[in-house]
Amino acid sequence: MGLSMNLTAANDGKTTIIITRETRIDAVNATQFKDVMREIINDHGKPALLDLRYVDFMDSSGLGALVAVHKAMPPGLSLTLANMTPNVERVFKLTRMDSVFQVLPTQQQENG
Amino acid sequence: MMYPIDRQKADPGKLAACETWPIFHRVLTASPLAIRETLCDIRNRFTKSTDPDTLGRLELVLAEVLNNVAEHAVPRHGGLAVKDSPTIHLSIVRTERGFVCAVTDDGISLPDKCLQPRNLPGFEDSELSESGFGWFLIQDLTQTLCYYREEQRNCLAFSVPLARAVRSS
Numbered sequence: 001m002g003l004s005m006n007l008t009a010a011n012d013g014k015t016t017i018i019i020t021r022e023t024r025i026d027a028v029n030a031t032q033f034k035d036v037m038r039e040i041i042n043d044h045g046k047p048a049l050l051d052l053r054y055v056d057f058m059d060s061s062g063l064g065a066l067v068a069v070h071k072a073m074p075p076g077l078s079l080t081l082a083n084m085t086p087n088v089e090r091v092f093k094l095t096r097m098d099s100v101f102q103v104l105p106t107q108q109q110e111n112g
Numbered sequence: 113m114m115y116p117i118d119r120q121k122a123d124p125g126k127l128a129a130c131e132t133w134p135i136f137h138r139v140l141t142a143s144p145l146a147i148r149e150t151l152c153d154i155r156n157r158f159t160k161s162t163d164p165d166t167l168g169r170l171e172l173v174l175a176e177v178l179n180n181v182a183e184h185a186v187p188r189h190g191g192l193a194v195k196d197s198p199t200i201h202l203s204i205v206r207t208e209r210g211f212v213c214a215v216t217d218d219g220i221s222l223p224d225k226c227l228q229p230r231n232l233p234g235f236e237d238s239e240l241s242e243s244g245f246g247w248f249l250i251q252d253l254t255q256t257l258c259y260y261r262e263e264q265r266n267c268l269a270f271s272v273p274l275a276r277a278v279r280s281s
Contacts, residue, residue, distance in 0.1 A: 027144040027179045057151070059175040060245035067242045087168045094252055095245050096232060 005029060005036045009044060016044040019051040025062030034065035038072055046077065049104075053083035058091050070101060078102060134161055136204040142182040142197045142217060151175055154204065161206055165275040170204075170211050173253045173272055176246040177215055178202070180226075185219020185266065210273040216265045227251075227259055 006021040018040055025033050041048050050066075070079050082104040084092065089106075092098040136157045140146045151171055158167055178200060187195045198219035205212045226247050233241030233248070251257065254270040261267070 024148065026148060026175060027182065028148050057171060057175075059172060059179065060243070060249060061179065063245055064242040067240055071240055071242070086164065087172070090168055091172065091249070094249060100240065 005032045007033070007036050007040065009040045011044065011046065014046065016041065016046045016048045017051065018048055019054075021054050023054055024057045025055055025065065026057065026059045027061040030061035030065040033062070034068050037065075037069045041069070041077070041079070042074065045074065047080070048073075048077065049080045049082055051082050052085065052088055055088055056085055058088045060091070060095075063091050063095060063097060066101070067097065080104060082106075133206040133208075134158060135206065136202070138202050140200050140202065142178070142185065142200050142219065144179065144182060147175070147178045147182060150178070150202065158204075158206060158211075163275050166210060166272065169253050169275075170213075170272045173250055173270070174202075174204075174213065174215075176250050177213075177268060180246055180250075181215075181217045181219055181266075185217055185222075187220050210271055212269070212271045214267070214269045216262075216267045218264050219266060221261055222259055222266050222268070227257065 008019055008021075010017045010019075018037065020033075022029060022033070037050070055062075066081075073079050080102040081092075083106050084103065085106075089098070092101070092103070134157055136154055138150050138153070140150050151174060154174065155167060155171055158170070162170075181198055181200055185198045186193045198217040200215060200217045203214045230248055230251065233244035250270075253272060255273055257268070257270040259266070259268050
């Protein structure tokens with residue numbers, strides 16, 4: 001089942017900035033999302049920032065995948081989440097996971 | 113010049129809108145892909161009649177309920193599935209106050225503990241839980257959640273209130 005996971009990573013010198021073009025992180029792709037995230041983070045060896053602006057839906061499988069990535073962060077490296085959409089923010093707030101992760105407030109976006 | 117009388121101006125459109133709330137019905141196999149497709153169709157079905165917050169809560173609850181069937185309702189023996197994935201019947205009615213949903217499936221019984229009040233899973237960073245959020249979310253986002261077993265089927269019914277009702281409660 002070669003589902004491709006649309007994740008791209010860029011380096012700004014200090015941080016690995018990961019952006020996903022997946023619009024849903026759910027029971028279909030959560031495991032793969034977790035695996036690719038871990039691979040990117042391990043390959044770059046820097047603190048990571050995950051930009052979630054395109055993710056319009058996340059269920060508890062997606063949340064579980066992010067918790068797993070957070071727990072598996074290499075020692076000393078942080079995982080920060082940015083640009084959560086309202087549907088993603090809701091899952092984090094209801095489960096109090098917004099207090100476990102570093103979350104950057106969503107920017108007022110001009111560039112979409 | 114002709115002026116429409118008030119009655120004509122006010123009534124027909126509104127009455128029609130009140131009497132024909134949208135509904136959604138689907139029979140699907142309990143598989144992650146079929147569930148995802150169904151959730152997208154539900155969003156399209158109700159997006160015109162519902163605010164984004166209510167729709168987001170509905171989608172999340174349904175995702176948790178349906179994925180739970182896909183993950184846990186398959187009859188297993190020694191870890192291996194001994195029957196095909198259950199078939200789910202899903203009905204959703206939009207009402208004045210929100211959504212009323214009925215989900216039935218021909219999988220194995222739902223354990224009682226799913227419906228008992230629960231707390232969030234472990235919070236210590238060292239043993240942060242990666243699962244166990246599903247039933248917490250279902251209980252948190254629904255009203256009048258009820259379950260019964262009828263012959264070979266699980267039946268789960270619940271309502272998801274409109275955003276306005278949530279804020280004022």
